[in-house]
Amino acid sequence: MADAEKIIEIEVLRYRPEQDKEPVLQTYKVPFTDDMSVLQGLQYIKDYLDGTVSFRWSCRMAICGSCGMMIEGKPKLSCKTFLREYYPQGLRVEALAHLPIERDLVVDAADFVAKLERIKPYIIPKEARTLEQGEYLQTPQQRDMYEQFSSCINCMLCYAACPQYGLNPKFTGPGVLALLHRYNADSRDGGQDERMKLGYADEGFWGCTAVGYCSEVCPKGVDPANAINQNKMNSAINYFTRFVTPGRADK
Amino acid sequence: MEVFQADVAIVGAGGAGLRAAIAVAETDPKLKIALISKVYPMRSHTVAAEGGAAGVTRTDDSLDYHFDDTVHGGDWLCEQDVVEYFVAHAHEELVQMEHWGCPWSRNDDGHVNVRAFGGMKIERTWFAADKSGFHMLHTLFQTSIKYPSIKRFDEYFCTDLMVEDGRCQGVLAIQIATGEFTLIEAKAVIIATGGAGRVFRENTNGGIVTGDGMALAYRHGVPLRDMEFMQYHPTCMPGTGLLFTEACRGEGGFLLNKDGYRYLQDYGLGPAEPTPRNKAMELGPRDRLSQAFWHEKKKGRTIEGPHGAVVNLDLRHLGAAKLHERLPLICELAEEFLGVDPAHTPIPVLPAVHYTMGGITADGKTAAPLPGLYSVGECSSVGIHGANRLGSNSLTELIVFGKVAGVEAAKFAKSMAISNPGAIKKQAEAAQARALGVVTRSDGKERLAVLRTEMAQSMEDGCGIYRLQADMQATCDKLRELRERYKNLKIDDHSKVYNTEWLLGIELGYLLEVAEAIIYSALNRKESRGSHQRLDGYEKRDDVNFLKHSLAYYTGDGAPRIEYGEVKITKSKPGTRAYGAAGEKAAAEEREREGAGNG
Numbered sequence: 068m069a070d071a072e073k074i075i076e077i078e079v080l081r082y083r084p085e086q087d088k089e090p091v092l093q094t095y096k097v098p099f100t101d102d103m104s105v106l107q108g109l110q111y112i113k114d115y116l117d118g119t120v121s122f123r124w125s126c127r128m129a130i131c132g133s134c135g136m137m138i139e140g141k142p143k144l145s146c147k148t149f150l151r152e153y154y155p156q157g158l159r160v161e162a163l164a165h166l167p168i169e170r171d172l173v174v175d176a177a178d179f180v181a182k183l184e185r186i187k188p189y190i191i192p193k194e195a196r197t198l199e200q201g202e203y204l205q206t207p208q209q210r211d212m213y214e215q216f217s218s219c220i221n222c223m224l225c226y227a228a229c230p231q232y233g234l235n236p237k238f239t240g241p242g243v244l245a246l247l248h249r250y251n252a253d254s255r256d257g258g259q260d261e262r263m264k265l266g267y268a269d270e271g272f273w274g275c276t277a278v279g280y281c282s283e284v285c286p287k288g289v290d291p292a293n294a295i296n297q298n299k300m301n302s303a304i305n306y307f308t309r310f311v312t313p314g315r316a317d318k
Numbered sequence: 319m320e321v322f323q324a325d326v327a328i329v330g331a332g333g334a335g336l337r338a339a340i341a342v343a344e345t346d347p348k349l350k351i352a353l354i355s356k357v358y359p360m361r362s363h364t365v366a367a368e369g370g371a372a373g374v375t376r377t378d379d380s381l382d383y384h385f386d387d388t389v390h391g392g393d394w395l396c397e398q399d400v401v402e403y404f405v406a407h408a409h410e411e412l413v414q415m416e417h418w419g420c421p422w423s424r425n426d427d428g429h430v431n432v433r434a435f436g437g438m439k440i441e442r443t444w445f446a447a448d449k450s451g452f453h454m455l456h457t458l459f460q461t462s463i464k465y466p467s468i469k470r471f472d473e474y475f476c477t478d479l480m481v482e483d484g485r486c487q488g489v490l491a492i493q494i495a496t497g498e499f500t501l502i503e504a505k506a507v508i509i510a511t512g513g514a515g516r517v518f519r520e521n522t523n524g525g526i527v528t529g530d531g532m533a534l535a536y537r538h539g540v541p542l543r544d545m546e547f548m549q550y551h552p553t554c555m556p557g558t559g560l561l562f563t564e565a566c567r568g569e570g571g572f573l574l575n576k577d578g579y580r581y582l583q584d585y586g587l588g589p590a591e592p593t594p595r596n597k598a599m600e601l602g603p604r605d606r607l608s609q610a611f612w613h614e615k616k617k618g619r620t621i622e623g624p625h626g627a628v629v630n631l632d633l634r635h636l637g638a639a640k641l642h643e644r645l646p647l648i649c650e651l652a653e654e655f656l657g658v659d660p661a662h663t664p665i666p667v668l669p670a671v672h673y674t675m676g677g678i679t680a681d682g683k684t685a686a687p688l689p690g691l692y693s694v695g696e697c698s699s700v701g702i703h704g705a706n707r708l709g710s711n712s713l714t715e716l717i718v719f720g721k722v723a724g725v726e727a728a729k730f731a732k733s734m735a736i737s738n739p740g741a742i743k744k745q746a747e748a749a750q751a752r753a754l755g756v757v758t759r760s761d762g763k764e765r766l767a768v769l770r771t772e773m774a775q776s777m778e779d780g781c782g783i784y785r786l787q788a789d790m791q792a793t794c795d796k797l798r799e800l801r802e803r804y805k806n807l808k809i810d811d812h813s814k815v816y817n818t819e820w821l822l823g824i825e826l827g828y829l830l831e832v833a834e835a836i837i838y839s840a841l842n843r844k845e846s847r848g849s850h851q852r853l854d855g856y857e858k859r860d861d862v863n864f865l866k867h868s869l870a871y872y873t874g875d876g877a878p879r880i881e882y883g884e885v886k887i888t889k890s891k892p893g894t895r896a897y898g899a900a901g902e903k904a905a906a907e908e909r910e911r912e913g914a915g916n917g
Contacts, residue, residue, distance in 0.1 A: 085813045114767030118810030118819040125524035128560045131361045170816035188460040190419040202416040204428030217421050
């Protein structure tokens with residue numbers, strides 16, 4: 068291939084807790100072709116230059132959510148970001164911002180997963196149905212109400228983008244709030260009241276200051292900012308109706 | 319070493335492992351479940367499945383049709399009693415997924431929609447746009463959070479099975495974040511670790527699909543069954559091998575050669591018609607389509623691209639609106655990775671390794687010949703795929719047999735106690751020393767990536783779409799050499815925290831052994847059937863000698879020992895496997911024969 072000779076410099080933020088007091092940058096020269104992703108560049112480093120560089124990856128096709136990292140300061144999936152975009156100046160890759168670094172480009176995902184577990188991310192049926200009764204009916208329009216929010220791949224790019232999460236890690240954060248909304252907006256679900264106890268708490272929807280960077284970096288068009296906005300609206304309406312609707316005050 | 323006492327341990331938390339975990343929890347909430355996965359569950363490779371999951375749904379469909387499609391598609395190497403169970407339970411498991419929230423695509427009346435798939439007589443594939451696996455996986459993962467008895471070990475890498483008193487009683491795993499070992503004692507163990515596609519160079523699989531569970535069971539004497547049957551998917555991305563779902567063709571896509579000609583009509587799949595016809599042309603089975611590509615290339619009728627020969631997957635006539643509704647991920651992949659808008663330009667594609675039909679020998683209830691051990695999903699050979707899997711049968715397999723594995727393992731666990739924990743501890747210590755041996759060796763010379771690349775290239779050369787004795791022998795010899803060189807592996811990274819190079823080193827050991835099971839099974843099968851096609855005097859199916867399952871047994875450092883097992887035939891006697899107009903003619907003749915027989 069004609070362009071096989073091109074070399075790009077990849078600067079990798081290294082952190083090996085057993086030997087580094089703090090993260091340090093290390094530069095590698097990587098031969099590349101125009102169809103190579105940043106992930107493939109990192110794989111080249113690991114395979115042929117330095118086996119100690121650690122990063123997560125699997126599917127290579129932007130669906131497993133493993134390979135998020137900061138690329139030139141922006142949260143991106145390395146599998147669908149291409150080296151050619153950074154040639155000839157080179158690029159810097161770092162672990163996702165706002166999350167503790169476990170090692171090199173690997174961040175600790177435990178906080179995200181714990182938050183996901185807390186919002187009851189499963190159908191709490193509005194009405195029970197046996198398998199013999201078949202599927203719940205749901206029109207394409209009803210499906211459209213939540214489908215977008217169900218497309219979250221849990222890559223955590225939005226957490227690295229969210230300034231509020233950076234300031235206050237207790238904030239539930241964009242991805243998980245979008246998933247909370249995903250279940251609330253599902254016509255089969257009746258668990259809204261249970262979930263909204265969390266949604267309306269300080270660390271829920273109102274923790275968001277509507278910067279909207281989460282939606283900008285989302286690789287799947289989930290638009291968490293939209294999910295949060297809809298719920299701020301619902302929350303305000305709910306706050307109002309609890310005073311005017313008999314029997315709702317305790318919900 | 320930490321010790322955790324479970325009733326049931328499940329290795330792998332993709333679709334099969336999660337479904338099994340939920341089944342154990344629902345069988346008896348008192349049973350303690352350890353769900354062990356080397357990645358967070360939502361990273362598992364189920365996530366990448368696109369097209370959908372098959373289950374008889376329409377009133378004009380029948381269980382017999384699904385059975386026949388599956389058994390014919392598998393070139394009669396299926397366990398027919400297991401296929402009967404499978405087709406009978408597919409629909410209810412898909413409904414169960416719906417009740418758990420899976421966002422299946424719908425008809426206007428609110429019922430679940432179905433789409434056409436290759437080799438299927440009637441539309442019966444449930445789908446969630448073209449992210450069916452993604453949605454099934456996330457639905458199962460998120461639903462599993464409901465069950466407090468499921469204790470997850472996320473990012474724990476399994477290095478061995480504990481086998482004591484003739485039964486499987488636990489696993490040893492490395493906590494990846496710390497490099498520390500945990501022994502998980504269990505009265506029953508379910509392996510749900512997925513396939514082994516990464517033994518081949520160009521493949522659709524994620525980096526984690528390294529045959530771990532297959533290798534572990536194999537080392538403990540469980541035979542790997544029908545490993546020579548590796549599925550090439552006909553429509554993959556040049557260079558990376560990424561998948562363009564069969565649903566592209568289910569929705570009406572065409573395959574064109576360099577002259578813009580729908581070449582499949584030259585390979586017994588015609589006639590070519592403007593709209594999709596089930597079991598014909600682009601909706602033929604994957605083995606036949608990949609083989610047709612090979613012949614087109616040989617005839618010089620493919621297109622030369624930067625990564626070799628390709629053909630065109632033409633979706634233009636479907637229109638942008640339908641493409642974005644039904645195939646959004648395909649549009650995204652084509653646009654972002656290839657710079658191609660499928661609404662205006664055909665997508666260049668080629669066949670790549672996609673699926674491991676064979677696996678850990680399992681009976682119809684997922685039990686291995688080793689008591690206490692079960693397997694489910696792509697790692698398992700429960701017997702429904704035979705010599706060629708039909709698209710959309712594997713996602714359904716995860717949930718139908720995931721449930722079976724969970725129920726069976728729970729039953730077994732309740733009837734057993736852990737015996738001889740002292741001996742198990744000793745085993746765990748020995749297994750720990752072996753795993754550490756991969757990383758602590760200081761005098762190694764061989765670079766991991768070099769060995770892995772040579773293996774994958776050799777498998778592609780010797781065990782591709784068409785196979786020759788001499789090439790297969792060369793691959794056998796190469797693997798022998800690589801297994802020797804593997805003993806001299808050099809690992810740069812000697813740290814404990816998140817040492818991925820160490821894990822890659824252990825995975826390479828798994829890959830090499832599974833690769834040997836594949837190539838020796840292929841070498842010994844002197845016939846052509848399904849995805850195993852030879853060009854060296856064994857071009858025909860040979861039911862007299864090879865209507866049999868291959869069984870590869872581990873022999874330590876030596877080559878695997880290949881034996882054969884019977885195939886369970888219940889109601890479908892081996893016949894001619896034909897598609898397109900020829901298939902319809904054969905089916906009509908069969909009906910006539912049966913009619914005459916009844917009269």
